[in-house]
Amino acid sequence: MLILRSFCQSDWNVIVQYQHPDMDQEQAVALIAEFNAPTYHGKFHKLLAIADGDQVVGYVSLIETEANTVSIGAEVYAPFQRQGYAYAAILQLLTMANAYGYHTAAGQVRKDNTASLALCKKLGFAIVNEGISKRGRPVYNLTKPI
Numbered sequence: 001m002l003i004l005r006s007f008c009q010s011d012w013n014v015i016v017q018y019q020h021p022d023m024d025q026e027q028a029v030a031l032i033a034e035f036n037a038p039t040y041h042g043k044f045h046k047l048l049a050i051a052d053g054d055q056v057v058g059y060v061s062l063i064e065t066e067a068n069t070v071s072i073g074a075e076v077y078a079p080f081q082r083q084g085y086a087y088a089a090i091l092q093l094l095t096m097a098n099a100y101g102y103h104t105a106a107g108q109v110r111k112d113n114t115a116s117l118a119l120c121k122k123l124g125f126a127i128v129n130e131g132i133s134k135r136g137r138p139v140y141n142l143t144k145p146i
Contacts, residue, residue: 002088004048004060004096007032011049014056018077035059044100050076050089057085060093069104069143070097086119094123098146105146111138 007015012028020028035047044064049056058076065071072093074086094105107125109116110133117140125142133139 001053002085002092003051004089004092005051007035007047007049007056007059011056014049014077044070046096048093050074050085052080052085055080057083058089060089062093062097064102065106068102069106070100070102071106071108072097073107082115087122090119090123094144094146103146105144107142108133108139109142111140 009029009032011032012025015028015031016023016025020031023031037045039045040063044062046060046062048060048062050058050060056077057080058074060072060074062070062072072090074090074093076083076085076089097105105125107120108131109120111130120142123144125144127140128143129141131139131141
């Protein structure tokens with residue numbers, strides 16, 4: 001059964017294995033503490049593990065961008081991709097965001113990421129404009145009422 005949950009200190013090995021292979025246990029545990037902080041740069045924030053039973057398969061994030069809007073994102077680790085985890089996790093995340101009082105979800109997808117674009121369309125997101133990411137890549141900016 002798929003659940004969204006906070007990262008636990010015992011998840012440090014997942015962080016090292018799939019996200020930051022250059023980190024040691026202590027650094028990964030410190031990063032998990034940052035994940036679990038209630039705010040990020042003074043704004044509401046959630047970064048949650050996507051867990052299938054005891055296996056962490058990725059993560060989702062939700063961060064307030066303005067009064068009624070949250071930016072959402074998901075990453076499913078390579079061995080677990082294309083199994084429906086991102087779709088199910090984002091559906092749960094959208095429900096959670098709405099329960100917190102947000103009415104609009106926003107996201108950003110690289111223009112060359114056809115799988116993520118297809119997922120966003122399946123979830124009902126609409127492209128509102130094009131832009132350049134912080135890393136200098138062409139992206140679509142999307143929104144969805146929730």
